Amino acid sequence: MTFLVSTRLSARVRDEIRLASDALGVVATDFTEGMPIPAETVAFVGVLPAGARRVPPELARLAARSSLRLVLCAAEPMVRPVTALLGGRVILIAPPFEPQRLRWGLRAATVGTAEAAPFGGDAGQSLSAEWWLAWARQPGHPAAVEAVESAIDLTAIVGPGCTAAQAQQAGDVIRTAPDDEALERDLRSTVGDAGVLRLSTSLGEWVVYWPAGGALWLCSPWRAPAQWELSRAMAESGRRLAHLPAYPEDVVVLCDHAQAAEAIVAAVERGATEAYATLRALAAETPMLGAIVEAR
């Protein structure tokens, strides 16, 4: 895969884009007008000038002609750090162009090109405008990640032998339970000892059901503490169910191997992509299952 990077971007931003692309396993190539577009190109990374309310016509033509995605670094502040438009064809990244934010926006441009593995498999990713879910396990490990996604929410269950049907039922239970008591009771009867994580973007909420062992961390540069072992806090207070407000840049790490979880969490500081690379590396040599969910 290749990103074409406009030379109208500053040298510093282009350097950051190169680094971010490396982390995503994508080649970033400087683009100058008139040059032929490599066949493996997935996106063009350019500039949205200050005051522009439309995609600049030359970029729109380029995207239309070549079916490229456009990643535009906006010159003026935006309400959200990264915004996907037109079903992901156009991705706007708001300043400041920090490495983590660029990685986030660029990763969005690889939607559909990510590992299209089914849930329940050994490794895979699922990317939407609102979240990114990535998981990996050592082949043969009994636990699995199953998930159901709608336009506005993600329900993932983690545990030995869990099924897609259970994930669907867990989502329904969370949607319809009248109160927490009923919710906890119904989840226990639906998924047993499996853990459940639901991100509702419409409600801006994480719902965590975490009855058994295993680590669950909530990380965000906009939180204090920036890395919080929610599973331990829940265990210490004797609780299995928690509701937390969800915000963009929240990253949840779930892992059935405590030391591995700490290593993955440490990598989150460098971005969710790096955390996933760490998870993959650990899962290759350790009997474990891990998953990362990033709210966007």
Add this chain to the structure above:
Amino acid sequence: MKERARILVVDDSTTLRKLVEIAFRGTTAEIDFAASGVEALQRVAAHPPDVILLDFTLPDMGGVDVCARLAERAGAAAPPVVVMSARREGVREAFRAFPFVVDFIPKPFAMEEIRARLGAAQRAPAPAVPASAGVSLSGDLAEVPLLDALRFLSAVELTGCLALELPARVEIYVREGEVVLCTSHSPPGPADLEHVDLSRTPRAAIERASAEQARTGKPAVVSLAEAGHVPREVAPLALLEQGARILAAALEARTGQLTWRTLDALPEHVEAFGRPQAVAGIALEQRRATASREGVPAAFLGAVYQRTARFSRKLAGARLSANERKLLSLFDGETPVSAIIERTGLSPEKAASVCNRLCAVDLIELRDHVSSGSFAAIALWSPGGAEFGRSLRALLQRRSPPLDVIDLRPEDDLAEAIVRARPRLILVTDPPSARTDLMADAARTISSALVAVLDTASRGAVDACLAAGFHAVLAKPIHLNDLERLLSS
């Protein structure tokens, strides 16, 4: 107005200059500006105007002095002068000796008024744009900053809707110059839904609407007002908070089309849920905090906006102390805060304390004006360990502008430390503790909020905290947005 009339505007206010420019946009008039009396006299000598719009007070001399010099130089041949002044008394008398002073315009004035008066001043044909055309206020934010537009609308006390085409369309409803409500036609974020009463809101309704939004990619149609799921007693607050965020973001926008539409009456839902917010207050707070709008972050302006609302409510209640009244009477929107504090005769600490009670001045960078010592936005009582304090401090340093945290130590006289520090929030990480009562009393004294920070928030723990006098409860890991909401409420 005659063909290519030359108008010299003599005023040191850049806002006024901009407004005059807007007033004459689309006409053939040529507008020239002078910021001082000396500059005005130089321009008159170099290129005599057809009419002069002269401020009563200028930085280097009075309007009367300018007219005296004009009379010396040109006598009766001096160009006609229209004097503008916020004063109501004694102005005409001051200029009686100058026959070329033909009119007086009290500030604030409407655009059509100024066009008409200047046209008449030249004894020339009627203005190119008839007064009945109403106010024409449109352009790009790069040219007409939103704050200036709001201040103008405030000055002329108009009613209508100011629409901004930012990435999303923003509508600012103004009633007789006061911002009443801001709405944005963009999908609601999590924060916009936080006041929805979940127990009374069908989730399916929200999800259906959000799915529709996601499907069509069209702007949100679910405003809190329209949804009807928000309990009526909660809706205005939710809308105001939502509006503050929208306005704060809009104030930061540097470009985008701005259009004013005068309305006879505001839409029903605006009338139902809106509350007047003094625009003048926004500008006043801004001036107190910084000389320039550049670099003022949205969160700050959002806080200003909300605090101004609270400030106005308090004024309406008329329960001000003598010192508060004294201080308030000196805020004129022009005088710097440092000068105001000097004029009160109060000690800097006392003045800061009074200002704090007015719910406004903790937005001032207090240390720029008074030596209040250990002022900080947040005080932290975390005897269980320093780890949380470190992470909180790191978080608040990432904020723009950064906020300070004061650690309350076990050996401190807690009540005294809190009153001395005057924090806006007091965070307590191991509540309820034996010293909660003390902190609650101190928090009440200085109108601060006492906030419990729990490892996990079970219903029982939350109830226990609220019963012990805490105003709010946050669960770890606390998010900056949650703190911002508490800081500005």
